[in-house]
Amino acid sequence: MKDIFDVTIVGGGPAGLFSAFYSGLREMKTKVIEYHDTLGGKLNVYPEKIIWDIGGLPPQPAGKVIEHLVAQALFFKPTIVTGEKIVSIDHEGQSFVLTSESGTKHYSKTIIMAIGYGLLKPTKLQIDGAEKFELTNLLYTVQNPASLKGKRVLISGGGNSAVDWANLLEPIAAEVHLSYRKDQLKGHEAEVTKLLASQVSYHNNHDIQALVASSTDSTQIERVILKETKTGALKEVEVDVVVINHGFEYESTIFDNNSVGLSTVEDYYIQTAASNMSEIPGIFAAGDVVKHDGKLHLIAGAFHDACNAVNQAKRYIEPEAYEYGRVSSHNDSFAEENKELVKAFFVD
Numbered sequence: 578m579k580d581i582f583d584v585t586i587v588g589g590g591p592a593g594l595f596s597a598f599y600s601g602l603r604e605m606k607t608k609v610i611e612y613h614d615t616l617g618g619k620l621n622v623y624p625e626k627i628i629w630d631i632g633g634l635p636p637q638p639a640g641k642v643i644e645h646l647v648a649q650a651l652f653f654k655p656t657i658v659t660g661e662k663i664v665s666i667d668h669e670g671q672s673f674v675l676t677s678e679s680g681t682k683h684y685s686k687t688i689i690m691a692i693g694y695g696l697l698k699p700t701k702l703q704i705d706g707a708e709k710f711e712l713t714n715l716l717y718t719v720q721n722p723a724s725l726k727g728k729r730v731l732i733s734g735g736g737n738s739a740v741d742w743a744n745l746l747e748p749i750a751a752e753v754h755l756s757y758r759k760d761q762l763k764g765h766e767a768e769v770t771k772l773l774a775s776q777v778s779y780h781n782n783h784d785i786q787a788l789v790a791s792s793t794d795s796t797q798i799e800r801v802i803l804k805e806t807k808t809g810a811l812k813e814v815e816v817d818v819v820v821i822n823h824g825f826e827y828e829s830t831i832f833d834n835n836s837v838g839l840s841t842v843e844d845y846y847i848q849t850a851a852s853n854m855s856e857i858p859g860i861f862a863a864g865d866v867v868k869h870d871g872k873l874h875l876i877a878g879a880f881h882d883a884c885n886a887v888n889q890a891k892r893y894i895e896p897e898a899y900e901y902g903r904v905s906s907h908n909d910s911f912a913e914e915n916k917e918l919v920k921a922f923f924v925d
């Protein structure tokens with residue numbers, strides 16, 4: 578017997594997690610499938626960074642936001658599958674079948690694509706042998722800034738992440754160097770101004786030319802050789818840790834292997850109506866993967882998409898259902914029925 582879900586959400590980031598909660602609120606049998614072993618999506622890339630712009634939430638680290646999102650998503654007990662990458666989507670009878678890389682099949686009446694920008698992989702440093710330092714002091718994300726206290730850190734990159742990390746580490750690290758292959762940093766203006774006025778040594782127009790291993794431990798970087806991009810002049814920086822923030826590469830083979838006709842625009846996005854319906858009846862999208870006029874590629878936008886996508890999925894299955902979800906605060910019977918759950922949810 579096939580276990581057919583009402584809604585299957587591909588992706589366990591903010592869009593997928595909030596969709597799962599909202600889908601439960603609308604009493605649909607819900608499954609979330611996430612490639613990584615942990616939920617939270619891109620927020621896991623910056624767990625220590627403070628998120629300021631989610632309505633109703635005081636500024637807090639992304640890691641804490643993940644905790645809230647997961648607690649809320651689990652409220653109606655959806656089925657959560659982690660560590661599975663969906664590689665194809667097909668029709669089977671009246672349902673969709675989603676197949677994972679391992680060959681597992683998931684059956685669903687509707688699908689919400691909440692895959693962000695696909696499978697996120699940090700862009701690796703293009704230097705032969707660099708990967709051997711990844712086990713020691715070559716980092717692509719900073720999981721625990723406190724571990725860099727008193728260390729000499731070199732950050733490579735010129736976007737928001739590089740600039741933010743340089744500012745965040747400057748008061749706690751012994752030295753912070755920022756090398757960027759161009760002249761002008763691309764971070765938020767206020768952060769760039771702060772950085773340029775700080776003790777961070779900014780090596781503009783410099784690329785990493787080589788990582789030099791310690792003479793006593795060949796797995797540890799001891800020095801970084803920087804090359805001036807215009808003159809080719811070299812200089813050395815002694816380091817304890819190197820952090821590479823060169824952006825991300827995205828893998829999205831899911832679009833190559835679907836027989837349902839789901840296509841992309843601008844090489845990646847799912848074009849949807851403002852209501853988050855895709856061109857394929859029964860498939861909806863939420864979060865960063867969405868493209869439509871007025872789409873906000875931020876967490877706040879992901880939440881709006883999630884409500885729309887779930888409401889549309891509900892109406893696809895039950896055309897007579899209300900177009901919008903109930904105003905949740907008006908549902909005294911709901912609160913009464915779920916008294917214990919509600920209590921548990923609000924206990925910090």
Ligand SMILES: Cc1cc2nc3c(=O)[nH]c(=O)nc-3n(C[C@H](O)[C@H](O)[C@H](O)COP(=O)(O)OP(=O)(O)OC[C@H]3O[C@@H](n4cnc5c(N)ncnc54)[C@H](O)[C@@H]3O)c2cc1C
Nearest residue numbers: 588590591592612618619662663692693695864865875876
């Ligand atoms: C450094 C940085 C700082 C940011 N700061 C802010 C901020 O301050 N405020 C703000 O609002 N936004 C911020 N953002 C943007 C915010 O993180 C995104 O808008 C948000 O994460 C989008 O959520 P999502 O669920 O659409 O996608 P994601 O968070 O990318 O989640 C998508 C999930 O889908 C999974 N997935 C993809 N393909 C598959 C597949 N085939 N099978 C199974 N699973 C799959 C991925 O593994 C991932 O977990 C920031 C982003 C970055 C990179």
